[in-house]
Amino acid sequence: MRKRDIRLVRVHRRALLGAGSILMLGSFLDSARLLAQANPSRIGVIGSGNIGGTIGGLWVKSGHPVMFSSRHPDELKDMVAKLGSLAQAGSVEQAIAFGDVLFIAVPYGAIPQIGRDYSATMKGKIMLDACNAVLARDGDIANEVEQNGIGTTSQKYLAGARIVRAFNTMSYMTFAREAHRPDPKLAIPIAGDDAQAVQTAVGLVRDAGFDPVVVGNLAEARRFQRGQPGYGQPVSAAELKQKLSLP
Numbered sequence: 001m002r003k004r005d006i007r008l009v010r011v012h013r014r015a016l017l018g019a020g021s022i023l024m025l026g027s028f029l030d031s032a033r034l035l036a037q038a039n040p041s042r043i044g045v046i047g048s049g050n051i052g053g054t055i056g057g058l059w060v061k062s063g064h065p066v067m068f069s070s071r072h073p074d075e076l077k078d079m080v081a082k083l084g085s086l087a088q089a090g091s092v093e094q095a096i097a098f099g100d101v102l103f104i105a106v107p108y109g110a111i112p113q114i115g116r117d118y119s120a121t122m123k124g125k126i127m128l129d130a131c132n133a134v135l136a137r138d139g140d141i142a143n144e145v146e147q148n149g150i151g152t153t154s155q156k157y158l159a160g161a162r163i164v165r166a167f168n169t170m171s172y173m174t175f176a177r178e179a180h181r182p183d184p185k186l187a188i189p190i191a192g193d194d195a196q197a198v199q200t201a202v203g204l205v206r207d208a209g210f211d212p213v214v215v216g217n218l219a220e221a222r223r224f225q226r227g228q229p230g231y232g233q234p235v236s237a238a239e240l241k242q243k244l245s246l247p
Helices: 002-039 050-061 072-083 093-097 108-122 140-148 152-155 174-179 195-207 219-222 239-242
Strands: 043-046 067-068 087-090 101-104 126-129 162-165 187-194 209-218
Touching: 043 050, 050 067, 050 072, 050 087, 050 101, 050 174, 050 195, 067 072, 067 093, 067 126, 072 087, 072 239, 087 093, 087 108, 101 108, 108 140, 108 152, 126 195, 140 152, 152 162, 162 195, 162 219, 187 195, 187 219, 187 239, 195 209, 209 219, 209 239
Parallel strands: 043 067, 043 101, 067 087, 101 126, 126 162, 187 209
Antiparallel strands: 162 187
């Protein structure tokens, strides 16, 4: 075979391998979408900025109906239109009523007011909490988080909700870029006191395209709050477990 023919064969082989990889990824995403569609969770997102919009969008793409909310729901119309029929926009009150599961991603200083305003409608609902406390932005409540731990503090102010800490450790850009990457998936540490709520969170982390790592109860969520060893770690589950000395 001439050198030119050999080169052509190699080019075609690479093209076929590339096409095969794309098809495999597409098949994986389709399978995940079908699984979610077979057992979808209605999800209400409280705070639809970078984190809420990104993670909520990943859930929509995996087959979950999602209502995004903000103080100005009209500003979300373009985002939900791009996501398709499973996405809609509403008020915070509407999103809480809509969701079997809630996802909160707001500045931490807003949490006490949200708890006061919506405690009755949030009662008994699973809530994934991605909020981080920043002293310069959130004030004294950030000191309370440092003293008592973020999981315990969130549960105090969102009393009645079944809190699971999740999706707080990295930027929305990392989440958007790394979702559904080839194995090993990006690890997402989670923690909660309610076993059923934790299991629901495990499934939703997987549906979004990541690998959940259960760190422990809400008190243990301190281990991956801002400034702690589990925060800001774009690593696999095995690597995260090693960093946190988990079995």
